[in-house]
Every structure is written in C-alpha cells, then in structure tokens.
Amino acid sequence: MRWNIPNTLTILRLLAAPAVMLVFLLLPRPFADWVALVLFVGASATDWFDGYLARAWNQQTKLGTMLDPIADKAMVIIALAAVIGLMGLNGLILIPAAVILFRETFVSGLREFLGDTAGTLKVTKLAKWKTTVQMVAISVLFISGIFEHHAGMLSFGMDAEMLDGVMSGAVSDENGLRLYMILLSVTWYLGVALLWIAAALTFITGLDYFNKALPYLKD
Structure with a gap:
C-alpha cells in the first residue's frame, strides 16, 4: 500500500x-x-x-x-x-432515503457479482452529481436540525396562541424566535427538496448501471 x-x-x-x-x-x-x-x-x-x-x-x-x-x-x-x-422518521425523509439506500446496496451487489468485469460500472458524471446533491441535502438537513433545536428551546412553555402571536408580531419577539422559525422552515423544505432530487438522480444512475450490467447477468 x-x-x-x-x-x-x-x-x-x-x-x-x-x-x-x-x-x-x-x-x-x-x-x-x-x-x-x-x-x-x-x-x-x-x-x-x-x-x-x-x-x-x-x-x-x-x-x-x-x-x-x-x-x-x-x-x-x-x-x-x-x-x-x-427528524423522527418523517415520511418525506424516509422515502427518498430508502431509494438511496436501496440503490447503493443494489449497485454494490452488482459490482461484487461482476467481479473482474465490474469495470463496466465506472462512475459517471451523473453519479458524481448524485453524490454531490446527496451531501448538500444532508448538510442542509443538519443545519435545519440546529435551527429546530433552538426554535424548540425558545418556544418551550408557549401555547399555540402565544406562538402564533410571536410569529404574527402581535407579541414581542425578544429572543429572535421568529427568525429561527423562518430559517427552520426554509432549510427544512430546501433540504427535503434536495434529498428528493438526489433520490431521483440515484434511481436514474442505478438503472443505468443495471442496464450496463444486464449483458453479464444473462445465462
């Protein structure tokens, strides 16, 4: 080595x-x-x-x-x-995550089965973009988790009426809760959207690898 x-x-x-x-x-x-x-x-x-x-x-x-x-x-x-x-097993996260995990396992199995001919499954440019989008999506969701924690701490003990008042401006927002809630919403939806895009790219590249491997899978 x-x-x-x-x-x-x-x-x-x-x-x-x-x-x-x-x-x-x-x-x-x-x-x-x-x-x-x-x-x-x-x-x-x-x-x-x-x-x-x-x-x-x-x-x-x-x-x-x-x-x-x-x-x-x-x-x-x-x-x-x-x-x-x-994120508490949220379906908007679980579904694209399941697609990504399935594809990675499936392609790894294909490469193992193909052995010496696994070179036919070389990493494509689209696969590299897929990995990049995955990493950006996960990073944004980690950031969303940070905002969620701070928003939860600042809103602890508030009832729905008081929280609505802070968000509408009717109640003084001395701790910046409104900003954290806005940032939480933006990063959450952005992270989820990116994760679904990553899942779509993951599915497409997985299908491409399967098509390339298909000739070697026929008896």
Whole structure:
C-alpha cells in the first residue's frame, strides 16, 4: 500500500463517517449537531480534494480507488441514518432515503457479482452529481436540525396562541424566535427538496448501471 496525501484524506473521510453518528451519543444538542455538520461538510470536501490531488500529483493507487467509493457510501448512509433519527422518521425523509439506500446496496451487489468485469460500472458524471446533491441535502438537513433545536428551546412553555402571536408580531419577539422559525422552515423544505432530487438522480444512475450490467447477468 502507498500512503500519500490523497489516500490519507480518503481514510480520514472513512473514519469521519461513524463519527457523525457517534457525536450524538457523546455530546448534548445542539453541540452534537454542530460537530456532526462540521465533520460531514469537512469530509465531503475531501471527496473532491483527494481525487483532484491524486490526479494532479499522479498518485492514483489501488488503495485509493478501492476506498474512495466506500468512504462516499459510508458517509452518505450513516449521515442519512442520523438525519432520519433527528427528524423522527418523517415520511418525506424516509422515502427518498430508502431509494438511496436501496440503490447503493443494489449497485454494490452488482459490482461484487461482476467481479473482474465490474469495470463496466465506472462512475459517471451523473453519479458524481448524485453524490454531490446527496451531501448538500444532508448538510442542509443538519443545519435545519440546529435551527429546530433552538426554535424548540425558545418556544418551550408557549401555547399555540402565544406562538402564533410571536410569529404574527402581535407579541414581542425578544429572543429572535421568529427568525429561527423562518430559517427552520426554509432549510427544512430546501433540504427535503434536495434529498428528493438526489433520490431521483440515484434511481436514474442505478438503472443505468443495471442496464450496463444486464449483458453479464444473462445465462
């Protein structure tokens, strides 16, 4: 194995994947949300840097080629599991998440079955866009979780009438609850929309890989 900077970044991204989930067991919210967001965004950024540096410095290795897609899938799957837990099994999150998880498992199974001919399932540009949209969607949903926590803390003890009064401006908003509620709404709907777009791209790329593998599946 050749240890270089691109491979080191890939391994750090792989290690960051379980850390995104573990911080919620070790730290109270919203600190856990912030740490998870920083870990996820930082690890997602290395997905571009390690590939760029490997090509620029001619340091592409078998280790990096093998670990890079694994690290991407681990980051997305574990972060999705964290988001599902934070959002309380919301159907708007569960359905696209199920599509993404199914596709990743299905394509990994295809590659394993194809063995030496798995090169026919090379990563396409659309698949790279799919991964990017997935990571942006999850990042936005982590941010939404932060706003949700702060809005919940500021509205604790308020009844529906008082909350409506704060949102309408009839009741003084000394703690900025209205702003947090607006930011929560914007990031929630944006994150959900991006996740559904990611699920659509995930389905399309999965179908493309299946069509490419089909000739090798016939008896």
